[in-house]
Amino acid sequence: MLHRDDQTVDLDAELAQWPALQERHDFSGLLLGNGASQAVWKNFAYDSLFDLAQTTRNKPLSTSEMSVFRVLDTHNFEPVLSALKTAMQVNAALTISSASPRNRYFAIKEALIHGIRSVHIPWKLMQESTLARLNQALQQYRNLYSTNYDLLAYWAVMHDPLPFDDLFDEDTGFSPRPATAQRTRLLYLHGGMHLVKNLDGTTRKLPSSGSTLLGSFAINALDDVPTFISEGRSAEKLKIIGHSGYLSWCHSQLATHQGALCIFGQALGAQDRHIVDAIRQARPQTLAISIYPRSPAFIAHQKKHYRELFADMQIELLFFDAKTHPLGAPDLNVPVEHLKLR
Template sequence: MMEFTDFDAELADWNTLQAANPCSGLLLGNGASLAVWKNFAYDSLFELAQTTRNKPLSATELALFKSMETENFEPVLSGLKVAMRVNAALTIGSSSPRNRYFAIKEALIHGIRSAHVPWRLMEAATIARISEALSQYQTVYSTNYDLLAYWAAMHGAQPFDDLFDDDAMFNLHRTGSHATRILYLHGGMHLVKNFDGTARKLMSSESTLLGSFAINALEDVPLFVCEGRSDDKMKIIRGSDYLSFCHAQLAQHQGALCVFGHSLGKHDRHILNAILQARPERIAISVLPRSDAFIQHQKRRYSELFEGQNIELTFFNATTHPLGDPALAVPVARLKEALELKKS
């Protein structure tokens, strides 16, 4: 185990590390998405929904978020659904809850579309390489709610099990599968929450899922946790059978864990707590080789998070991991070219 007070700027090669001591689990953070599409660098989806050029959140809709003391969309949309049911039961004719419901969902969609890599720019080879990289683990835990892992699982040659049955409903009792499990700890754009709290997977083509996810049906509240403090995120997680199951699985993880592109920052303290509860013997953590000072700072920061836990930490060069390969990056300039071709 590394000395807590002594940090050098050396980073291991991932392939050597994995060959010697394989990790059974992979925790994915936003850095994995940024390696593919730099526009995923936005700080807040809530801010994007306010500034998008197409139908942004209005002052009325923002007042709803403020009154519920949240910047997450799921509790606000769920609250509006309850209001609509109450109005119907009491024969109250107000259409305001319904109008606000769809206005918020539309602002959310436009905000995400402004930042998400378009499906048409994803090359088959890139999808295949991501799929191959994910399939090397028994379980993939992702806190990203974008569609990259979903696309890789759907279109790669390797088998994955997301614990959803053929009818698109979550089934925590699925057994017998030897495929890589992929669990979305914070939900995903392809998941929705039913009124009873159960989770369902949207069945849609790639060309339409990004543009219209969860907008057509009243029951389809997007199931992903994107903003706020760790405690606020846990409130949403506890309110979903799917999210609470995924969180518990991380807390029970067995074997070494690879942490790729995840800062384990203060807003994700619940993720760190789950890892501490699992207490893996070894954790391999990706670090970008920006500078010696940056590497030493990252080593010190992560070591402080796990101080006194008797967990062996190893740090590897993020660009040596298949998910950090610079060749995966989709040039943002390609989006401008695609838009110009569409106009012509």
């Protein structure tokens, strides 16, 4: 451990307790990453959805489907499915009878469905008490920025939706509006499984209850192109964001965030440089960043990583033990073995 008078004293293995930080600061925003999902279901720790779609036991991506990803130079599903839908429309306009784009569309969507369902926690394993605790934890912030596309945050909010505003109206669809002190705004920076792309490029929310949404996603409908970014380089993610009115608006809200920001379960690696840039643009005075205390060396390494991201900025960086935050409580975890017992 370094001496207290050393300028790099914070590179040691000490972490603050979240309740103590919460007492001293008003955190107006929460940036949520995959670590929060893993705290509930460890199977969310997979590396690549694209790889899962290739190896799933049920109808994996074939060589012909993989060629579409290669020609578009992406591992994300939304631009591939959108391109195939465009090809179908062009073929129809030119009276070309080829069924290949349509067949590839459904095959890729099928592989995507099976890949996600192989790792996503089933609704039947979500206890009411867990949903209530997640709901209560999320509503402590005026703005929730999530980079996760799974359904955990959606399910938690649906448990008691009144304190939240997901910016979607039943009649008009996506309706951007400013934050208020009364409700927590939900902004899905990388989209979500509950969001789909309309023919005109706008975004809508699937009209499903918490208990049916995972099943609704598994319906291989032609009109429902999923709106979420699963992986890829930061530049590619930013390009996809720029092609979506919803995603680009959400990204702009993070870039103009005001007040202290809590970052939970978000590694801020090279693939999420656009998220780092948005935070830097917002210039929050205080950032509280969760670190899972695997070992003293790991904690020191993580602190160094985050410090380097904001080294040239006047930002108060605080590091806390992820297990002391309500979203990282160890007893939230649902053992994967439970899936075999039901």
